[in-house]
Amino acid sequence: MHFLWLMLPVLMTAWSGEQRPTSLERDPDAGVSEALARTRAERLSNLRYELTFTIPSDKSQPIKSFETITFDLKDASADLVLDFSPDRGGVLRNVASGDQMVTVRQVNGHIIVPREVLRTGFNHLTLAFNAGSAPLNRNDDFLYTIFVPARAHLAFPCFDQPDLKARWTLTLDVPESWETLANGAEQSRETADGRTKTRFVETHPISTYLFAFAAGRFTIEKAERNGRTFRMFHRETDAAKVARNRDAIFDLHAAALSWLEKYTGIPYSFGKFDFLLVPAFQFGGMEHPGAIFYNATGLLLEQTATQDQKLGRASVIAHETAHMWFGDLVTMTWFSGVWMKEVFANYMAAKIVNPSFPEINHDLRFLYAHYPGAYDVDRTAGTNEIRQPLANLDEAGTLYGAIIYQKAPIVMRQLEALVGPDAFQEGLREYLNKYAFANARWQDLIALLDRRTPEDLASWSHVWVEERGRPVVQTELKIADGKIQQLAYTQRDPHGGRGLIWNQRIQVAIGTETRQSDRSRATTTLLPVHLNAAHVEVPAARGLPAQFVLPNGGGIAYGELHLDRASLRWLMTNLPEIDDALARGSAWVTLWDAMLDGEAQPERILALAIRALPLERDELNVQRVLGYATQAYWKFTPPAARQEAAGQLGRVLRDGLQSASSQSLKAAWFAALRDTAQTSDTIEWLVRVWKQQEQIPGLTLSETDYIRLAEELAVRDVPERDTILDQQLERTKNPDRKAQFAFVGPAISADPRVRDAWFRSLSDVANRRHEPWVLEGLRYLHHPLRSAGSQQYIQPSLEMLREIQRTGDIFFPKRWMDATLGGYQSASAAAVVRAFIDRLPPTYPERLRRVILSSADDLLRAPRITRMH
Numbered sequence: 001m002h003f004l005w006l007m008l009p010v011l012m013t014a015w016s017g018e019q020r021p022t023s024l025e026r027d028p029d030a031g032v033s034e035a036l037a038r039t040r041a042e043r044l045s046n047l048r049y050e051l052t053f054t055i056p057s058d059k060s061q062p063i064k065s066f067e068t069i070t071f072d073l074k075d076a077s078a079d080l081v082l083d084f085s086p087d088r089g090g091v092l093r094n095v096a097s098g099d100q101m102v103t104v105r106q107v108n109g110h111i112i113v114p115r116e117v118l119r120t121g122f123n124h125l126t127l128a129f130n131a132g133s134a135p136l137n138r139n140d141d142f143l144y145t146i147f148v149p150a151r152a153h154l155a156f157p158c159f160d161q162p163d164l165k166a167r168w169t170l171t172l173d174v175p176e177s178w179e180t181l182a183n184g185a186e187q188s189r190e191t192a193d194g195r196t197k198t199r200f201v202e203t204h205p206i207s208t209y210l211f212a213f214a215a216g217r218f219t220i221e222k223a224e225r226n227g228r229t230f231r232m233f234h235r236e237t238d239a240a241k242v243a244r245n246r247d248a249i250f251d252l253h254a255a256a257l258s259w260l261e262k263y264t265g266i267p268y269s270f271g272k273f274d275f276l277l278v279p280a281f282q283f284g285g286m287e288h289p290g291a292i293f294y295n296a297t298g299l300l301l302e303q304t305a306t307q308d309q310k311l312g313r314a315s316v317i318a319h320e321t322a323h324m325w326f327g328d329l330v331t332m333t334w335f336s337g338v339w340m341k342e343v344f345a346n347y348m349a350a351k352i353v354n355p356s357f358p359e360i361n362h363d364l365r366f367l368y369a370h371y372p373g374a375y376d377v378d379r380t381a382g383t384n385e386i387r388q389p390l391a392n393l394d395e396a397g398t399l400y401g402a403i404i405y406q407k408a409p410i411v412m413r414q415l416e417a418l419v420g421p422d423a424f425q426e427g428l429r430e431y432l433n434k435y436a437f438a439n440a441r442w443q444d445l446i447a448l449l450d451r452r453t454p455e456d457l458a459s460w461s462h463v464w465v466e467e468r469g470r471p472v473v474q475t476e477l478k479i480a481d482g483k484i485q486q487l488a489y490t491q492r493d494p495h496g497g498r499g500l501i502w503n504q505r506i507q508v509a510i511g512t513e514t515r516q517s518d519r520s521r522a523t524t525t526l527l528p529v530h531l532n533a534a535h536v537e538v539p540a541a542r543g544l545p546a547q548f549v550l551p552n553g554g555g556i557a558y559g560e561l562h563l564d565r566a567s568l569r570w571l572m573t574n575l576p577e578i579d580d581a582l583a584r585g586s587a588w589v590t591l592w593d594a595m596l597d598g599e600a601q602p603e604r605i606l607a608l609a610i611r612a613l614p615l616e617r618d619e620l621n622v623q624r625v626l627g628y629a630t631q632a633y634w635k636f637t638p639p640a641a642r643q644e645a646a647g648q649l650g651r652v653l654r655d656g657l658q659s660a661s662s663q664s665l666k667a668a669w670f671a672a673l674r675d676t677a678q679t680s681d682t683i684e685w686l687v688r689v690w691k692q693q694e695q696i697p698g699l700t701l702s703e704t705d706y707i708r709l710a711e712e713l714a715v716r717d718v719p720e721r722d723t724i725l726d727q728q729l730e731r732t733k734n735p736d737r738k739a740q741f742a743f744v745g746p747a748i749s750a751d752p753r754v755r756d757a758w759f760r761s762l763s764d765v766a767n768r769r770h771e772p773w774v775l776e777g778l779r780y781l782h783h784p785l786r787s788a789g790s791q792q793y794i795q796p797s798l799e800m801l802r803e804i805q806r807t808g809d810i811f812f813p814k815r816w817m818d819a820t821l822g823g824y825q826s827a828s829a830a831a832v833v834r835a836f837i838d839r840l841p842p843t844y845p846e847r848l849r850r851v852i853l854s855s856a857d858d859l860l861r862a863p864r865i866t867r868m869h
C-alpha cells in the first residue's frame with residue numbers, strides 16, 4: 001500500500017517577525033558530520049522506516065521507490081536534516097508531511113525539512129524518489145546492498161548514523177523469477193503480471209548501516225540445526241561444489257550461534273537467520289542481522305582448500321555471527337568506535353573456532369592471523385591508533401584496516417589477561433544487557449571492566465588504544481659458559497616524546513640445544529615477564545642454560561622486538577631445530593622484522609626458508625614460511641639474483657609438493673611453486689599441468705586453480721600464452737568467473753598498448769565497480785616481471801587515490817595502493833612514491849597520506865636492504 005499523493009500546496013504557518021525561522025543557521029556539510037549526528041540523536045526517537053523499492057530487470061532503468069519515515073521529535077523549533085545523496089539516476093520526486101506536500105531544499109547531499117511542517121512529538125514524512133544505485137551493486141540479474149559505513153543515504157533518504165536505530169519494514173517488487181532477501185522474515189508474497197511483490201516483517205531497532213536486502217536469481221539451500229531453520233542464498237553453478245560445502249557451512253553457523261548464546265547469556269535477537277553468498281563480494285562478510293552477506297569464494301571451498309582456508313571460513317562465519325551481539329545488538333555510538341565491534345567479532349571468532357579444530361595449534365594460529373598483518377601497518381610511518389577521531393562519516397571508510405582487524409584483537413587478549421577471563425565475560429554480559437538495541441562507547445565498557453580489576457585500565461587503554469605505534473623492545477642478554485648471567489628488556493617509543501610504556505605480560509622462550517645422535521634439537525622453556533617499565537630485569541633467568549632467548553616465545557609479546565646478537569645469529573642458522581612449533585613461528589615473525597630493519601639479509605632469510613621448508617612439519621608454519629619465501633623472492637631479491645634462487649627454491653617446492661601428506665598442504669606447495677616459477681623446467685611443467693597432460697598425484701585442481709595458472713603462465717609470456725588465455729576463457733563454465741577472467745585478461749596482455757588501455761579504462765568509475773576484479777588486474781599489471789614497463793602507472797594511481805576513496809568501498813583505497821606498489825623493489829619506483837608524498841599539499845587528507853605510507857613501506861625499505869651486505 002502506498003501513500004496517497006494529495007497535490008496540496010504546503011501550508012505555511014504565519015510567524016511574527018521576531019519568531020520567523022530562517023531555516024538552519026547554516027547549511028549542513030556534505031556527508032554526515034559528528035555535529036549533525038549529535039544534534040539529531042538528541043532530537044529524534046522512536047524511528048521507523050517503511051520502504052518500497054520497485055526493481056526493474058534492466059539494471060540501467062531507475063528504481064522507483066516510496067518511503068514513510070515516522071519518529072518522535074523532542075522539539076520542532078529547527079529544520080530537520082535528512083541525508084540523501086544519490087548518484088545519477090537517483091532523484092527525489094516529492095515529500096509530504098502528514099498529508100501535506102512539502103517544498104524542501106536539497107543541499108550538500110541532504111534534504112532540509114522546514115520546521116514549519118514539523119511538530120513536537122509524532123511526525124510522519126512520506127517521500128517518493130528514484131533510488132541511487134551506487135550502494136546497490138546492480139548486476140544483470142541480481143543486486144545486493146552495502147550500506148556500511150554510511151552509504152544508505154546514497155540510495156534512499158534517511159538519518160544515516162549508527163545511533164539512530166530504527167525499525168524497518170521493507171517491500172520489494174521484483175521480476176517474477178527473482179528471489180529476495182532482507183533483514184526481516186518474509187510476511188507476504190504476491191505474484192502478478194510477471195512481477196513478485198514481497199513484504200518483510202518489521203525488524204527490531206537496527207542502524208542504517210545494517211539495513212540490507214538482495215534480489216535476483218539465487219538458489220536457496222535450507223537446513224535445520226538445533227530447531228532453527230537456516231537458509232543459504234547463492235549463485236554457484238557447480239552443484240558438486242555446493243553439495244560438498246553446504247553441511248559444513250550450516251554446521252559452522254549453528255555452532256557459532258549456540259556458542260555465543262551460551263557465552264553472552266543472551267539468545268539470538270533477530271528472529272530468522274539467512275545468508276547470501278555473493279560472487280566477488282567486496283568484503284569477507286557483512287553482518288546484516290538476519291541476512292549476512294558473504295564472499296562466495298570464502299565459503300564454497302575448492303576440493304584443494306588449504307587448512308588455512310578452512311580455518312578462514314570457520315573464522316569469517318564465527319566473526320559475522322558474533323556481530324549479531326557485538327555490533328548489531330549493541331552498536332558503537334559513532335564510527336570512531338567501529339574497531340570495538342570488529343575486535344569483539346574477531347576475538348569471539350577465535351574462541352568459537354578453536355573447539356572445531358582440535359588438531360590445530362591455536363596459539364600459533366592466533367600469532368599468524370594477527371601479528372604479521374598488524375605489524376605490516378604498525379611498523380610503518382603510516383600507522384594509526386586503534387581508536388581514531390572521526391569528524392565526518394564520509395571518512396569512516398578510512399578507519400578500517402589491519403590496526404582494527406589484527407592489532408585490536410591482540411590488545412583485547414592482553415586486556416583479558418589483565419582482567420581475568422571470568423571477570424571479562426561478566427563485564428561483557430553486563431555491557432550487552434545494559435545497551436541492548438542501543439549504542440555504547442569504548443569508555444562505557446572500560447568503566448564496567450575497571451570495577452572488576454585492581455589494574456588501572458584507563459591508562460592502559462590510553463597507551464594501547466588511543467596512541468599509535470608499537471614499542472621498540474630490545475633484549476639485553478649476557479651468556480657465559482652456556483648459562484644466562486643477565487637478561488633484561490628495555491622499551492622505548494618509536495615516535496618519541498610521548499613517554500609511553502606499553503604495559504604487557506609476555507612469555508619469553510629460553511632455548512637450549514641438545515644433541516641426539518647425529519642431529520641437534522633445541523628445547524624451549526617459557527618464562528613469564530611483566531614488561532611494565534622502560535627497563536625490566538628478569539632475575540628468574542639467571543643461571544639457566546641457553547643458546548638463545550626469544551621475547552615472543554609464548555606468542556603474546558607485541559612490539560618491534562629486537563633480539564640480542566647471539567640469539568639472532570643462532571636463529572638465522574638453527575631455527576629449524578627448535579622443537580616447539582609456536583616458538584618456530586614466533587622466531588619467523590621476529591626474523592622477518594629483523595630483515596626489514598636491516599639486521600638480517602634477505603638472501604639469508606630466503607636461504608633459511610629453503611633449508612627450513614623440508615624439515616617443517618606444522619602445516620601453519622609451512623604455509624607461513626612459503627609466504628615469506630615468496631615475498632623474499634619477489635620483493636627483496638634483486639632481479640639478477642632471482643634466477644639462481646629460482647632453481648634452488650623450485651627444487652625444494654617440487655619435493656615438498658610430492659611428499660606433502662595432505663591435499664591442503666599440496667595446494668599450498670603448488671601455489672608457491674606456481675607463483676615463483678621462473679626456470680624453463682618448472683614453467684614447462686606448469687604448462688603441461690594446465691593442459692592436463694600432467695597430473696599432480698593427490699591434488700585436484702579446480703576451475704579457479706586453472707584460471708590462476710593460466711594467468712601466471714601468461715604473465716611469464718610462455719610461447720602459447722594467447723592460446724592458453726583463449727582456451728581458458730572457453731573452458732570457464734561459471735559465468736561470474738568467466739566475466740572476471742575476461743575483465744582481467746587485458747591487464748596481463750603481452751601487448752603494452754592493451755595493458756595501457758586497460759589501465760586508462762580504470763579512470764571511469766564504472767570500470768571499477770567490481771573491486772576484486774580491478775585488484776587482480778592491477779596485481780598482474782604491476783607484477784615484478786612487468787615492473788619496468790608498468791612503473792609509469794604508479795604516479796597516476798597515486799593521483800587517483802582520493803577519487804578511489806570517494807567512490808569505492810571501505811577497503812578499496814588500501815588495497816588499491818597495495819596492488820599498485822606490491823610488485824616493486826627498485827630505488828626509482830620508491831623515488832616516485834617518495835616524491836609524491838613530499839609534494840602533497842597540507843590540505844591532503846592525513847588518513848590517505850598514511851594509507852600511501854603504509855602500502856609503500858616495503859618498497860621504501862627494499863632498495864636499502866637489498867643492497868645491504
Ligand SMILES: [Zn+2]
Pocket residue numbers: 287319323341342345
Ligand atoms: Zn566485522
